[in-house]
Amino acid sequence: MAEDTLDTLEATIRARRGADPTTSYTAKLFAKGRGKIAQKVGEEAVETVIAALTEDKAALVGEATDLMFHLLVLLAECDVSLDDIRAEIRQREGVSGIDEKAARTKD
Numbered sequence: 001m002a003e004d005t006l007d008t009l010e011a012t013i014r015a016r017r018g019a020d021p022t023t024s025y026t027a028k029l030f031a032k033g034r035g036k037i038a039q040k041v042g043e044e045a046v047e048t049v050i051a052a053l054t055e056d057k058a059a060l061v062g063e064a065t066d067l068m069f070h071l072l073v074l075l076a077e078c079d080v081s082l083d084d085i086r087a088e089i090r091q092r093e094g095v096s097g098i099d100e101k102a103a104r105t106k107d
């Protein structure tokens with residue numbers, strides 16, 4: 001079975017932990033620490049929102065890809081895997097966001 005591109009990227013990112021920061025952007029991010037990685041996720045999220053609001057589809061694809069890359073680095077830094085995210089998504093399958101919020105806020 002073909003490996004998913006996100007799985008491949010996740011494996012590449014994990015392999016960069018402890019690599020040489022002078023030759024790897026990912027290793028440089030890990031070396032800068034969780035705060036810097038989280039900041040980059042925030043910046044890329046804002047750039048994604050701006051691209052969406054300017055209705056520039058090519059820019060949106062680029063910024064969303066940057067966002068997903070940096071989010072995967074942050075998840076790796078926090079020892080959260082794509083499988084953890086998949087499990088959470090599966091758990092939510094079939095549960096309407098409206099029903100979930102109503103159950104949370106009924107008191």
Ligand SMILES: N=c1c2ncn([C@@H]3O[C@H](COP(=O)(O)OP(=O)(O)OP(=O)(O)O)[C@@H](O)[C@H]3O)c2ncn1[C@@H]1O[C@H](COP(=O)(O)O)[C@@H](O)[C@H]1O
Pocket residue numbers: 009012013016023024025026027065066069
């Ligand atoms: N998918 C990506 C990817 N997407 C975005 N980026 C980098 O993320 C950075 C985001 O752009 P910015 O303008 O915010 O970067 P910057 O200004 O240099 O960053 P700061 O100075 O703010 O820290 C750019 O340097 C992009 O090249 C990525 N860098 C790496 N990958 C993947 O990770 C693999 C490993 O990369 P290295 O770790 O560099 O070997 C690559 O082969 C790719 O598959």
